[in-house]
Amino acid sequence: MIFRKRDTPETPEPTQPVRPGSKGRPTRTRKEAEAARRRPLVVDDRKEARKRDRARASKERAEAQQALMTGDEKKMPLQHRGPERRMVRDLVDSRRNVAEYFFPIALIFMLVALVMPLIKPDLYVTMSTGMIVVLWGGILLCVIDSLVLRRHLRKRLTEQFGSVERGLVGYGIMRAIQIRRFRLPRAQVKHGEQPR
Numbered sequence: 001m002i003f004r005k006r007d008t009p010e011t012p013e014p015t016q017p018v019r020p021g022s023k024g025r026p027t028r029t030r031k032e033a034e035a036a037r038r039r040p041l042v043v044d045d046r047k048e049a050r051k052r053d054r055a056r057a058s059k060e061r062a063e064a065q066q067a068l069m070t071g072d073e074k075k076m077p078l079q080h081r082g083p084e085r086r087m088v089r090d091l092v093d094s095r096r097n098v099a100e101y102f103f104p105i106a107l108i109f110m111l112v113a114l115v116m117p118l119i120k121p122d123l124y125v126t127m128s129t130g131m132i133v134v135l136w137g138g139i140l141l142c143v144i145d146s147l148v149l150r151r152h153l154r155k156r157l158t159e160q161f162g163s164v165e166r167g168l169v170g171y172g173i174m175r176a177i178q179i180r181r182f183r184l185p186r187a188q189v190k191h192g193e194q195p196r
Contacts (some may be wrong), residue, residue, distance in 0.1 A: 002067055018061075023083065031035065043179055057124055064076060064077050064113045067077050067185075068080070068183075068184045068185045068186065069185075069186055070186075071186060071188050076185060078173075079097065080185055083161075084152060084165055085105065085168065085171060086169055088153060088157070088168050088171055088172040088175070089154070089158065089172075089175060089185065089187070089188070090151065090171050090188065090195030090196060091153060091156060091172065091195050092149070092153075092175045092176045093153075093175075093180070093183070093187035093188070093189050093190075093191075093195075094154060094189045094190075094192065094193050094194065094195050095149070095191070096191055097145060097149070097176040097177075098138075098141045098142050098144075098145040099142045099146070099176055099177040099178075100140075100176065100177070100178065100179050100180050101179075102138040102141065102142055103179065104179065105134075105138070106134065106138055108137075109130075109131060109134050109135075110131060112127075113127040113128065113130065113131040142177070146173050146177075147174065147175070149172060149176055150169050150172075150173065151169070153169050153172045154169060169189060
């Protein structure tokens with residue numbers, strides 16, 4: 001037949017003996033290396049790419065949440081990292097803050113003040129006056145405590161680091177306002193314990 005290929009046995013390529021320390025294959029050209037690195041700007045399967053991105057973001061959020069619970073600074077969100085912020089957290093957590101006790105007490109008092117007049121209407125004026133006194137008195141105590149905390153934080157941070165970075169004192173005061181059980185990152189020192 002004219003167009004029929006002749007079956008020729010393939011001759012094996014001559015192999016070079018593998019030298020010690022060599023990779024055993026020829027080095028690829030620049031064109032081949034660039035082609036291997038090249039990725040499209042827009043992926044072919046967008047749905048799959050979105051799913052991968054969501055899974056990655058979810059994993060990162062879970063790791064950050066776990067780090068906030070355990071105190072692992074490497075995986076914490078950026079706003080909680082650094083030795084200065086750790087010191088501020090430890091200073092706040094080692095003292096008893098007025099605000100962490102005031103807000104739960106104020107909430108209970110407000111509920112009682114709202115319910116009692118329904119039970120005994122003649123107590124309405126007394127309860128509302130008492131509620132105003134307790135709330136404003138508690139707010140005043142929280143402000144005074146925050147000023148004392150501010151002074152204490154500035155003094156300790158200046159002693160330890162030489163200067164006070166912007167936002168650190170506010171970070172400490174916001175932490176002091178939160179109820180200790182709900183603070184994130186979790187408290188690493190007990191009340192009265194010296195900060196590390």
